[in-house]
Amino acid sequence: MTTETRPPQHPGEPQTPADPSGPAPGRGVHSPGRAAIAARHLRTDRWWLSQAVTAFGLLAFVGYSTWRAFFGLHTAYAAPYVSPFYSPCLAANCPAMKSGADWALFGSWWQLSPALIVLIFPLGFRLTCYYYRKAYYRAFWSSPPACAVAEPHASYSGETRFPLVLQNIHRYFFYFAIVVAGILTYDAVLAWRNPAGQWGHAGIGTLVLLANIVLIWAYTLSCHSCRHIVGGRLRHFSKHPVRYRMWNLVGKLNARHMQLAWASLISVGVADLYVYLLASGAFTDPRLF
Amino acid sequence: MSYQANFRVWRGDSSGGGLEPYQVEVNEGEVVLDIVHRLQATQAPDLAVRWNCKAGKCGSCSAEVNGRPRLLCMTRMSTLPPDEPVTITPMRTFPVLRDLVTDVSFNYTKAREVPSFVPPQGLKPGEYRMAQEDVNRSQEFRKCIECFLCQNTCHVVRDHEENKPAFSGPRFLMRVAELDMHPLDAAAEEGLDRKRSAQEEHGLGMCNITKCCTEVCPEHIKITDNALIPLKERAVDRKYDPLVWLGSVIKRRK
Ligand code: SF4
Ligand code: SF4
Ligand code: FES
Ligand code: FES
Numbered sequence: 001m002t003t004e005t006r007p008p009q010h011p012g013e014p015q016t017p018a019d020p021s022g023p024a025p026g027r028g029v030h031s032p033g034r035a036a037i038a039a040r041h042l043r044t045d046r047w048w049l050s051q052a053v054t055a056f057g058l059l060a061f062v063g064y065s066t067w068r069a070f071f072g073l074h075t076a077y078a079a080p081y082v083s084p085f086y087s088p089c090l091a092a093n094c095p096a097m098k099s100g101a102d103w104a105l106f107g108s109w110w111q112l113s114p115a116l117i118v119l120i121f122p123l124g125f126r127l128t129c130y131y132y133r134k135a136y137y138r139a140f141w142s143s144p145p146a147c148a149v150a151e152p153h154a155s156y157s158g159e160t161r162f163p164l165v166l167q168n169i170h171r172y173f174f175y176f177a178i179v180v181a182g183i184l185t186y187d188a189v190l191a192w193r194n195p196a197g198q199w200g201h202a203g204i205g206t207l208v209l210l211a212n213i214v215l216i217w218a219y220t221l222s223c224h225s226c227r228h229i230v231g232g233r234l235r236h237f238s239k240h241p242v243r244y245r246m247w248n249l250v251g252k253l254n255a256r257h258m259q260l261a262w263a264s265l266i267s268v269g270v271a272d273l274y275v276y277l278l279a280s281g282a283f284t285d286p287r288l289f
Numbered sequence: 290m291s292y293q294a295n296f297r298v299w300r301g302d303s304s305g306g307g308l309e310p311y312q313v314e315v316n317e318g319e320v321v322l323d324i325v326h327r328l329q330a331t332q333a334p335d336l337a338v339r340w341n342c343k344a345g346k347c348g349s350c351s352a353e354v355n356g357r358p359r360l361l362c363m364t365r366m367s368t369l370p371p372d373e374p375v376t377i378t379p380m381r382t383f384p385v386l387r388d389l390v391t392d393v394s395f396n397y398t399k400a401r402e403v404p405s406f407v408p409p410q411g412l413k414p415g416e417y418r419m420a421q422e423d424v425n426r427s428q429e430f431r432k433c434i435e436c437f438l439c440q441n442t443c444h445v446v447r448d449h450e451e452n453k454p455a456f457s458g459p460r461f462l463m464r465v466a467e468l469d470m471h472p473l474d475a476a477a478e479e480g481l482d483r484k485r486s487a488q489e490e491h492g493l494g495m496c497n498i499t500k501c502c503t504e505v506c507p508e509h510i511k512i513t514d515n516a517l518i519p520l521k522e523r524a525v526d527r528k529y530d531p532l533v534w535l536g537s538v539i540k541r542r543k
Contacts, residue, residue, distance in 0.1 A: 027448075027449075027450070028447065028448035028449060028450065029381045029382070029447060029448065031450040033303050033384035033385070034381055034382070034383070034384060034385060035299055035301065035306060035378060035379045035381060035385040035391075036301060036305045036306050036307065037299065037307075037308070037378060037381065041356050042353065042355060042356030042376050042378065043355060043356035043357060044355045044356065044370075044373060044376075045355070045357075130498050130518055133497065133498055134497075134498050134499045134500055137497050137499050138499055143444065143497060143499070144444040144448065144499060144501065147357070147358075147442050147501035147504050147505060148353065148356055148357060148358055148381075148442055148447070148501070148505075149356075150444075150447075150448050151444055151448045153448075155449065155451075156444075156445065156448065156449045156452065156495070157495065158445060158492075158494055158495035158496060158497050159494050159495070159496075159497055160492075160494035160495055164497075165494065168521070168524075168525050168528075170525075171522075171525060224514070224518045224519075224522065225522060225525075227519075228519060228522035228523075228526075232519050232522065233522070233523065233526060235423070235469075235470060235471070235472055236420075236423055236472055237420070237422040237423050238420035238422055238423050238472075244422060254514065255514070
């Protein structure tokens with residue numbers, strides 16, 4: 001017994017696809033000459049699970065950060081901690097931060113949330129990141145939904161045309177990301193004070209900011225562009241022993257790039273949430289010393 | 290311990306075909322290729338399958354098991370759910386010849402399109418000296434057994450037949466990367482820019498780094514991380530780096 005139908009004997013005759021959600025006959029895995037299998041894929045495992053989890057995770061973060069970026073100004077600072085979404089704070093309407101990175105470069109004409117000025121950079125960095133590209137091409141664009149599962153699109157040009165050809169500027173976002181990580185490091189140093197501004201104190205918030213900045217650095221340095229710049233572009237590692245060592249170190253981090261991407265995304269969100277809860281008076285920061 | 294398992298095997302040729310049900314005995318420790326051989330011996334003597342080494346080294350037995358591109362000889366029956374029928378089909382990106390055998394000549398065409406190693410001037414064969422750290426990267430790529438599972442899985446050609454002329458596929462972009470990283474390749478001296486040809490002739494920009502090639506590679510080569518992304522970064526150096534671009538404009542003016 002055959003469980004599949006043979007293609008029509010008359011090539012001019014239109015075919016009806018067995019699976020209406022699949023590509024039209026004659027395209028992709030149904031192209032003439034390929035094995036005649038009506039299903040657009042035959043996977044029996046839960047291939048959609050990682051697509052669904054990724055989509056959920058990214059949407060949750062986008063939702064949360066949008067809310068915080070637009071409406072979080074008055075809960076962006078709880079001495080001595082600043083939310084990573086609001087640092088550096090470049091408009092005049094920022095909350096006063098004791099020796100923090102609030103430089104009113106943009107002056108008072110900027111009436112929107114100051115988070116919007118700086119979030120462009122981490123956003124651009126993550127949007128053009130090779131890992132996040134994989135994640136959202138699969139999760140939101142189903143290109144492909146999972147390996148060996150046919151994608152729903154009629155045509156495909158990858159990253160060869162505008163706008164996706166712009167993914168190639170990832171390297172420049174990487175340079176900005178170094179600056180942003182530097183400023184967040186400064187914030188984490190400032191967190192070793194008490195709310196009155198005296199040094200040598202720490203609270204749970206200090207640890208939250210510290211964990212966040214460690215993860216941010218690990219994610220930033222594990223970037224594929226970083227790996228290329230420090231050494232990957234060379235042809236003769238043997239002539240550049242120092243860069244070869246750096247390339248090896250970055251390579252070790254790079255192998256964990258996906259995990260670091262998620263860990264740092266979560267830690268940024270948690271650090272911001274922590275500051276939000278303190279600033280809105282939900283609880284007071286437990287002091288360690 | 291042996292049991293009777295249900296299989297659905299694609300039978301047919303380029304004019305059509307379908308999944309045929311079979312019930313076959315499975316013994317402990319067996320791989321899918323063992324079952325295909327038992328099928329040939331007992332019920333379907335005319336079943337076509339390509340194989341050679343039964344050790345995951347010749348790259349002949351590529352097919353799809355339960356919809357996943359695999360080597361038949363390296364897929365243990367114990368990794369598949371015993372209570373569900375096991376579906377075996379040929380690779381779905383290449384034209385089928387018969388049953389589980391496909392025509393993989395697309396890959397040979399693409400292989401020929403990559404200009405080979407350009408020997409350095411003034412060095413005779415036998416005089417080449419290379420440091421181990423300079424060839425580590427290429428050696429990873431040379432583990433390739435040319436099973437073409439990565440080519441088969443890549444959605445650029447699997448889902449878009451029309452992209453085949455423009456796209457060489459992960460295996461041959463990896464070959465370009467290998468040569469571009471080769472410490473002695475003299476292509477640039479001969480006026481051959483491998484970074485440019487990767488983009489313009491081999492379709493590097495079509496890859497959207499979604500890593501299915503890496504997922505299916507039986508040699509566990511990190512194709513995307515170690516070949517395709519580094520090659521994309523090399524192309525960025527050449528084309529999208531404003532400093533490099535400015536430098537080349539100034540040079541042209543002179
Ligand atoms: S990473 Fe690129 S080459 Fe590999 S399967 Fe995906 S699109 Fe194809
Ligand atoms: S790179 Fe891996 S999957 Fe691709 S042909 Fe070589 S061994 Fe097979
Ligand atoms: S590749 Fe992910 S940050 Fe650069
Ligand atoms: S028979 Fe050689 S790889 Fe499977």
